[in-house]
Amino acid sequence: MKKILSLLLACALTVSIVGCGKSTTGTSESGDSGTKTETTGGANGNGPVELKMWVHVTDDTDEGKSYAERAAAFNEAHDDIKVTVEFIPRDGGGSGYEDKINTALTTNQLPDVITLDGPNTAAYVDAGIIAPIDEYISKESRDDYLPSIIQQGTVDGKLYALGAMESSVALFYNKDILAKYNIEPGTLENPWTWDDLFTAAKTITEGEGYPALDMRFNDIGEWYIYAFAPFIWSNGGKIIGEDGLTAEGIFNSPEAVEALTFFKKLVDAGVVSVTPEENNFELGKSALYLNGPWAIPTLENSYPDINFEAMPYPVSPKTKELHVPTGSWQYAVTAQSKHPAEAAKLVEWMTNTESVVSITKAIGMPPARKSAVEFLPEYQEGARKVLLDQLAKGGHARPLSVIYPIISRNFQEAVEAVLYGDDPQTVLDEKVQVIEREAQRYKK
Template sequence: MRKRVIAALLAAVMVSGAFTGCGKTKERVNEQGESVITVWSPSDEPAIEEWWISKIEEFNQAHEGEIELRREAIVRADSYAYEDKVNAAITSNDLPDILYVDGPNVSIYAANEVTLPLDDFFPEEEWADFFDSSKQQNTYDGKIYAVGATESSVALYYNKDLLDEAGISVPESREDAWTWSEYYDAAKKLTKDGVVGTNIIMDKGEGLSYVLEQFWISNGTDFVNEDGSAAQGYLNSAEGVEAAKFLNSLIQDGYANIDPIQKEFHNGKAATMLGGSWEVATLEKDYPDLNWGVTYFPVADGDGIPTSPTGDWAASVTKNVQDMDAVKEVMRFLFSEENVTTYAQAISKPPTRVSSYDVLEEYNEYPRSIFKEQLMETGHPRPRTPSYSVLTAEFAEAMLNIFTGVDPQEALDTAAEAMDKDYNKYYANN
């Protein structure tokens, strides 16, 4: 709930014009006369922090006397600490030059002119090297507002021993991906002896939107319309209600838990799991005795559309930038082919540049190849709407209500109405 309040306050501040601040942006030049370019991004695991230290040193040595690159790593122990700091900087007119934002939040900053278009930061041939899924995530109103180094995907993990015992074979090609009915039937057969057939809940917040939106897309609809201005007739469409009913059947029939235990699949308590691409590294490192595999994201029955989630954090350039040439130099450095490759390697996520896969050959081999294939062929970003924070919170609430007995149409109607109300209040006339 608090995230919704923060989002609403942010929108209200920005739309009112108060976000322009009450003073001039601080001069960004150091004692040596170098342009100082500051990056804000969330603090991360040691390998990524080491990557940043190394790359900042490399950049500063190469640009001595001209540009100094600095980074502020913001701890996210409080899940809203990062957003709180950004919101405060908007009101005080003291944003960094480069701001990392989570994929679905690109739109809200772009819509409120907090961030700037980046289309001219790379030549056309370089943009062509970035995955379409990443460019789509970072596009608002036809312009690119952020650049990412890594992507994500979700596929169906399975316990090989349990599936072999049940006599269940898994699809070996994307064209043969399980339909919803086949997925349901497998979950039914696999639910026994204290083990549920599947796990569909990554978390009870934004993870629900990230994973479950694909059931709407595969069934021929989406959460919102193409320009992100309306959820009515999409989120709560007949196709959307059908998707919600299917997911609810897994819960109500006992084949998935609404309150799964921690690491349910990893600990052998769920036979399958809709899990992120990052789980490969976790399973390899921490669960060496688990005999597991990965197959493709399920598709709707009939003429279901093959689809899979995408998205990750990306770097945007804020309205407070003073030295645009220096910022372009930094962005081209951070998202060069080499640095995208090494960053992706350090964080164990798929890179956004196609050429990086010539170096990271592990993505050309199973199981990581599944995620690469999905990103290139079926990837779909979360809804690009400045009202995403309201949409995702309302969707999560709707699905949890559905899982506990609320009529799917009623729950989705309420969520769609809330998202449209937010969009019409803050963005419809922009």
């Protein structure tokens, strides 16, 4: 237990992103149609089942307001289940919320439902914090989620968590500058390869006199594995073994070495800066920009003169397979809940079509359900559509491992070392030893 609790605390430092309850017949809002079914009272016939849910934000944020509104709607629609939401903000280092979960785990005081960040799912399962929900989620409902949502919530073949929102990274570009150099952007059917990216960035850099590509290399932390692991995946490699614990021959594979060598090539050629200035792209000082959906409102509202669009994530010239970053916050039923069926119904409600539309409108993250798109016209064209389309085609969750925070930190340190001139193979070999030492604590 001690090693699990210490790892979960480490998790806080790495993160950024139709229920069929068996014992109740509560009124529910369908994840797809919004229809309702009548209720006949509480699960035990003596009043409604009382559920508690913890979320990781304050109630005065746009995200928190969405959670509160959807929980209130759940209560209004159900006579036999009532939920109380507790808002527990994450501290600056991200530890406040996770600290409370750790304490509640040891004192047997976990609520019925919690939110958790996608990459930490495996650690939460291993710690005995959350329980599988497969039996409560119909195939029809499950098929409506983006594949990446199911992937990030599944551990050892069992579904533990569902999200209402997704996240990803695309290659934003200045349409005017690409047109100036007669450069055609990539498409979902024909995305740019690494070679295309390098050639375009080099052409623009030489013509404009500034590094054309901004990969946010100055944004250290979880951004590194989130944004750059897809280069390895697209190249046919992996970050960690299927057991989540084997790094030798995988973390330092030839495919990984080639991906990090490409980063070094970009830096050595001067087409990307390791320390870019803030708002380069927004100010027209770079033409290509790796970033997520959160950049779109800023560009639209604060920099209307920038004529921008987005193209899919670059692919390895070796495989040309599209792999894009995914992962955000999700809901799970805790293993200590005395009402798992009702709690699972709440999880599905908080991720049904109406809830997905609510959270997408509140904070602008891509919707987790396919059925939500028809209610979100902004995701039917332009950069937002590119982000959503590439998620559906090539979404790839970060590694599911109980030692994920260790993997993430060492990935970041390896990439940083290479950017500043170290040999990729040597660095990755060194980091493998660190990861393997930590993994030994969990290997049977």
